[in-house]
Amino acid sequence: xxxxxxxxxxxxxxxxxxxxxxxxxxxxxxxxxxxxxxxxxxxxxxxxxxxxxxxxxxxxxxxxxxxxxxxxxxxxxxxxxxxxxxxxxxxxxxxxxxxxxxxxxxxxxxxxxxxxxxxxxxxxxxxxxxxxxxxxxxxxxxxxxxxxxxxxxxxxxxxxxxxxxxxxxxxxxxxxxxxxxxxxxxxxxxxxxxxxxxxxxxxxxxxxxxxxxxxxxxxxxxxxxxxxxxxxxxxxxxxxxxxxxxxxxxxxxxxxxxxxxxxxxxxxxxxxxxxxxxxxxxxxxxxxxxxx
Amino acid sequence: xxxxxxxxxxxxxxxxxxxxxxxxxxxxxxxxxxxxxxxxxxxxxxxxxxxxxxxxxxxxxxxxxxxxxxxxxxxxxxxxxxxxxxxxxxxxxxxxxxxxxxxxxxxxxxxxxxxxxxxxxxxxxxxxxxxxxxxxxxxxxxxxxxxxxxxxxxxxxxxxxxxxxxxxxxxxxxxxxxxxxxxxxxxxxxxxxxxxxxxxxxxxxxxxxxxxxxxxxxxxxxxxxxxxxxxxxxxxxxxxxxxxxxxxxxxxxxxxxxxxxxxxxxxxxxxxxxxxxxxxxxxxxxxxxxxxxxxx
Numbered sequence: 001x002x003x004x005x006x007x008x009x010x011x012x013x014x015x016x017x018x019x020x021x022x023x024x025x026x027x028x029x030x031x032x033x034x035x036x037x038x039x040x041x042x043x044x045x046x047x048x049x050x051x052x053x054x055x056x057x058x059x060x061x062x063x064x065x066x067x068x069x070x071x072x073x074x075x076x077x078x079x080x081x082x083x084x085x086x087x088x089x090x091x092x093x094x095x096x097x098x099x100x101x102x103x104x105x106x107x108x109x110x111x112x113x114x115x116x117x118x119x120x121x122x123x124x125x126x127x128x129x130x131x132x133x134x135x136x137x138x139x140x141x142x143x144x145x146x147x148x149x150x151x152x153x154x155x156x157x158x159x160x161x162x163x164x165x166x167x168x169x170x171x172x173x174x175x176x177x178x179x180x181x182x183x184x185x186x187x188x189x190x191x192x193x194x195x196x197x198x199x200x201x202x203x204x205x206x207x208x209x210x211x212x213x214x215x216x217x218x219x220x221x222x223x224x225x226x227x228x229x230x231x232x233x234x235x236x237x238x239x240x241x242x243x244x245x246x247x248x249x250x251x252x253x254x255x256x257x258x259x260x261x262x263x264x265x266x267x268x269x270x271x272x273x274x275x276x277x278x279x280x281x282x283x284x285x286x287x288x289x290x291x292x
Numbered sequence: 293x294x295x296x297x298x299x300x301x302x303x304x305x306x307x308x309x310x311x312x313x314x315x316x317x318x319x320x321x322x323x324x325x326x327x328x329x330x331x332x333x334x335x336x337x338x339x340x341x342x343x344x345x346x347x348x349x350x351x352x353x354x355x356x357x358x359x360x361x362x363x364x365x366x367x368x369x370x371x372x373x374x375x376x377x378x379x380x381x382x383x384x385x386x387x388x389x390x391x392x393x394x395x396x397x398x399x400x401x402x403x404x405x406x407x408x409x410x411x412x413x414x415x416x417x418x419x420x421x422x423x424x425x426x427x428x429x430x431x432x433x434x435x436x437x438x439x440x441x442x443x444x445x446x447x448x449x450x451x452x453x454x455x456x457x458x459x460x461x462x463x464x465x466x467x468x469x470x471x472x473x474x475x476x477x478x479x480x481x482x483x484x485x486x487x488x489x490x491x492x493x494x495x496x497x498x499x500x501x502x503x504x505x506x507x508x509x510x511x512x513x514x515x516x517x518x519x520x521x522x523x524x525x526x527x528x529x530x531x532x533x534x535x536x537x538x539x540x541x542x543x544x545x546x547x548x549x550x551x552x553x554x555x556x557x558x559x560x561x562x563x564x565x566x567x568x569x570x571x572x573x574x575x576x577x578x579x580x581x582x583x584x585x586x587x588x
Contacts, residue, residue, distance in 0.1 A: 103391065172428075174424065174426065174428040175428065175430060175431075176389070177386060177389060177424065177428070178424065178428040178430065178490075179430070180386060180389055180417065181384065181386055181417055181421065181422040181424075181494075182417070182421075182440075182441040182444075182493065182494065182497065183414045183415070183417040183418040183441060183444065183445070183497065184440070184441055184444050185414070185444065188440070188444050192432075192440055193430055193431075193432075196431075197431060
C-alpha cells in the first residue's frame with residue numbers, strides 16, 4: 001500500500017530537471033528557426049534591391065551579370081508543367097492501385113512500395129545521369145525541357161505516390177462499405193468519394209514534389225541544359241532558376257547580386273505555387289461537395 | 293415456428309401500420325415487389341440454411357438456419373460478438389469486402405440464391421439495403437448523398453431525382469428539417485438526422501429488404517424514438533431485419549425475434565419465433581436468462 005502521507009509534495013530535484021528540459025527544448029527550436037530566418041533574411045537583404053519589372057521580363061545579358069531572368073522563369077515553369085503533367089496521372093494511378101486494389105501484405109504491392117522508398121532516397125545526380133542516358137540519348141530528346149521535365153517526374157513520383165496512398169488509406173472504411181451497400185461501383189466510389197477525401201494527402205505530395213522539382217539543379221544540368229534563351233518549344237534546351245543561381249554564383253564573377261535576386265524569385269514562386277495548390281484543392285473540394 | 297394465440301396484439305399493430313401505409317402511398321411509392329402481404333400472413337422471403345461464417349481461422353457463426361418473413365420486422369438480439377452483424381452483412385454479401393471471410397451454407401432471398409457466383413452483387417445490394425451502426429453519410433451535401441447512388445443507377449433526369457430526394461426525405465421525416473438547406477454538408481446534421489438521411493438514401497433505391505445494424509446505438513433517446521417510429525412504419529412495406537442491443541426496443545418494434553448466443557466461442561442461433569413468444573414465454577433457458585437480465 002502506498003503511504004501517501006509521506007510522499008513529498010515538492011521534489012526540488014525533478015523541478016530543476018523540468019526547467020532544464022524546457023530551456024533546452026526552447027533553445028533547440030530557436031536555433032532551428034534562427035537558421036531559417038537568417039537564410040531568408042540574407043537572401044532578401046541582398047536580393048530585393050535588384051528586383052524590378054524589367055528584371056522579371058528581360059533576357060539575361062553579359063552571362064547573367066546584367067539584364068533579367070524572363071526566359072529562365074518561362075523555362076522553369078515549362079519544366080514544372082511537363083513534370084506535373086507526367087507525374088500526376090502516373091502517381092495517382094499507382095497510389096490508387098496500392099491503396100485500393102492491393103492489401104498491405106500483398107507481395108507485388110510490397111515490392112512496389114519498397115522500390116518507391118529506394119527511389120525516393122536516390123541522389124538527384126543519379127536521376128540526372130539516368131535522364132541523360134534514357135530521355136536525352138536513348139529516346140533522342142536531346143537536351144530539352146521535355147527530358148528535364150520527365151526526369152523530374154521520375155524524381156517526384158515516389159513522394160507523390162506515397163502521400164496520395166496515405167491519403168487514400170486514411171479515408172474511413174465506412175465510406176467504402178456504405179457505397180458498396182448502396183450498389184455503387186468501385187469507380188464511382190473512387191472518383192466521387194475516395195479521391196476527394198484523399199485530396200489533402202495528394203496536395204501535400206504535390207507541394208512536396210513541386211518543392212523538390214523546383215529546387216533541383218543536379219538532375220537538370222544533364223537533361224534540360226544550360227541555354228538561357230527564351231525556349232520556343234518543349235524540345236528546346238532551357239535553363240531553370242536553380243541552375244541559373246548555381247551558374248551565377250559559381251561560374252560568373254560578379255554574378256552574385258543577380259543570383260540573390262533569382263533566389264528571391266525562386267522562393268516567391270515556391271510560396272505562390274503552394275498557395276495556389278491548396279487554394280484550388282479547396283475550391284475543387286468545395287465544388288465537389290456542394291454541387292452535382 | 294409455432295405462432296401462439298396472443299400474437300393478436302402484434303398482428304393488429306403491424307396490420308394497422310400497413311393500412312396506414314396504404315393511405316400515403318403517394319409519398320412512399322411502393323413498387324409491386326415491395327408491397328408484400330402484411331406479416332399477419334407469414335410468407336417466407338429470406339431462407340438461411342446451415343450458415344457458418346469464419347474470419348480467417350476464427351469461426352464466428354455456426355450452423356444458423358432461419359426463415360425471415362416478407363413484410364415483417366425481425367429483430368436479432370444477443371450479446372456483442374456473437375455474429376449478429378456478420379449474419380446481417382452476409383445477407384447482402386457485404387462480407388465479400390472482407391478478404392478473410394469465408395461462408396458456408398445457403399442463403400436465398402425469394403428465388404434468388406445470394407451466394408451463387410452468378411448473382412449480380414450490385415443488383416442484390418440494391419434490393420437489400422443496409423444501414424450501419426454509426427451513421428455514415430458521405431462527406432457531400434444532403435442532396436448529393438441521395439443523388440449519387442441514383443445517378444449510378446442511371447437516373448439522369450434532374451427533375452426525377454429531385455422528386456425522389458423529396459419523397460424519401462419526406463418519408464424519413466427529414467423534409468421539414470432540411471428542405472431549406474439541401475445543399476448543406478450532410479455532416480452538419482445531428483446524429484439522428486444523419487442516420488435518417490442514411491435510411492432515406494437506402495430507401496431511394498427502393499429496396500425490398502432493409503438490414504439495420506444497431507441503427508439507434510449512437511443516438512440519444514429522442515432521436516431513437518424518431519428512428520424507431522420510422523422502422524415500425526416499414527412494417528408491411530419492407531422486410532426489415534434489425535440488430536439491436538436494446539431489448540425494450542426489440543420488443544417494441546419487432547414482429548419476430550431471433551436470439552443469438554455464444555456457445556464454445558462461436559455464435560449460434562438459440563431461439564427464433566414471434567416476438568411476444570420470445571419475450572414473454574421463451575422456450576430456451578438461455579433466452580429466458582438473457583431476456584430477464586440474468587445473464588449477458
